[in-house]
Amino acid sequence: MRDIAIVTDSTSDLPDEFIKANDIQIIPLQVNCSNKTYKDKIEITYEEIYVNLDKEIPTTSLPFAEDIIDVFERLKANNIKNVVGLFLSSNLSGTYNLISQIAKDYLEYMNIKLIDTKTISMGIGHAVIQAANAVKLDKSFDEVVDIAVNTVKNTRTFFMLDTLTYLIKGGRIGKVSGVVGNILNIKPIIGVDEIDTGQYYTIKKVRGRNIALKTLNEIVQKLIDKKKECVVAIADAIAKDDRDKVYDMIKSNNNNIKDFIKTSVTPVIAVHTGPGLVGISIYCKEGLDDLRAY
Template sequence: MEKIALISDSTCDLNEEFIKKYDIKILNLKIIYKDKEYIDKVDITPQQVYDNLKVEVPHTSLPSVADMHDLFYKLESEGYTHAIAIPIGSGLSGTYNTLKLAASEHTDLNITVFDSKSLTLGAGALVIGCGEMIKNGKSYDEIVSALPQMRDNISVYYIVDTLEYLIKGGRIGKVSGTLGQLLNIKPIISINDEGIYYTYCKVRGKKQAKSKLMDIIQENLNNTKAKVWVMHGGAYEEGKLFYDSLKDNPNISYLGFGDISPVAGVHTGPGLVGVVIEKEPLV
């Protein structure tokens, strides 16, 4: 009899309701200041990060290898036979590669570490899909086989007030636009097939950028229903207005709202508004 554990990390940005519903085991990343270290989503909030950015831009760190091993030992002691781990994408963090190395030492568990090639609720949507399959009694092999197609159905788009923090954190990927900041050009950032940030398109000013973001959602919903999550980073009012404007869309089968993790906030700075779109498979 298979007993399958579901693992993700704190940047998946799923709320406690989803974590409890699917019994998701969360590995927490870390935020490191000169004088103190914090555990992502445990003893520091996104707002605390934003408030302190002008004073110090902290470093971020993946979950410790010891935490990973401790989790695998705990799963073994609790009778789990299999585990599926879906962390932040390998192109955005070292968490995936480190988790794969740690998993390789636990031969009593059948472990798949799957590259989400995404972040925040883009990875979170994939974790939810996996959790649903586990709850519905699907086998480990069935779930692992389904993950690539599930990933292909998920897309992420977001805008930020400034590229300053993505540049400082080395997370700029294929996003261009340092000069564009001076001209108030706002790139809409997405994630490519390799799991790297890139510029989906450019518009002038944040108001136009949010309008374009809405157009992108409508284009995605033209031919199919989808689950949509609106996310914000230090931009609650903007994010909430965006969320409210989508409430009556008949092609949205689920609409979620939340803020990004403190770790993600370090790299984006305040002012992020974004969406995750998960297209439902055509029947």
């Protein structure tokens, strides 16, 4: 096996078992509460955040520079010569830019390719998984990078929110839209523009949670129609029952799905979405349509 390390940030929402089995290096973002700053997913869980939501809505921030340096120092000490990094959209966070600046100090020791995925959650996770699989197959550094980049291009990520409240408080959506949506029980289906801006956009707005869950399934069906061997990841934030409902709907209508991944969102994502999120990320090697057309 070649000396290629895969690095990502905590918002990739990868299952813990995969991270350990493939020695994926994780750089945690931060969750800021009034009493303390916590390392995402390491020192705090989304359950702990939601228990105290009536008292406090935390904020989030970039990784500590020390945590980024620690990862590169560890790789240097282990004589790793090649690093592929996949990170949260630079239009959603400054994480990619910060890591890029620090990585410059290590270019004399290793080849480093950092990728702004223009996405979030398992949109990043799919690319990490495919890159790690390529390393196991003894692919070259350039081949691993190409596989990671192509995976990002062939992945679509979208999610349903139970309420717009937390996106409003995080300054990511207009307040008028939020007030109307909450009054009318509107559930937004939000996509991530992986093709262009790397920002959130609204795919649909539907009334009622059950209809929103069915809409997630309908979008999946349209995306993977006549495709082969797609991988579907489903994530939740305190919504495992609904996550499983969507999983059952998707599975009952498809025989062309190679694998399913069930996971939960990281606390940093949970702060901005609130409880009740159900999200889907689909990777298909053949490519997928632009969700902005839906």
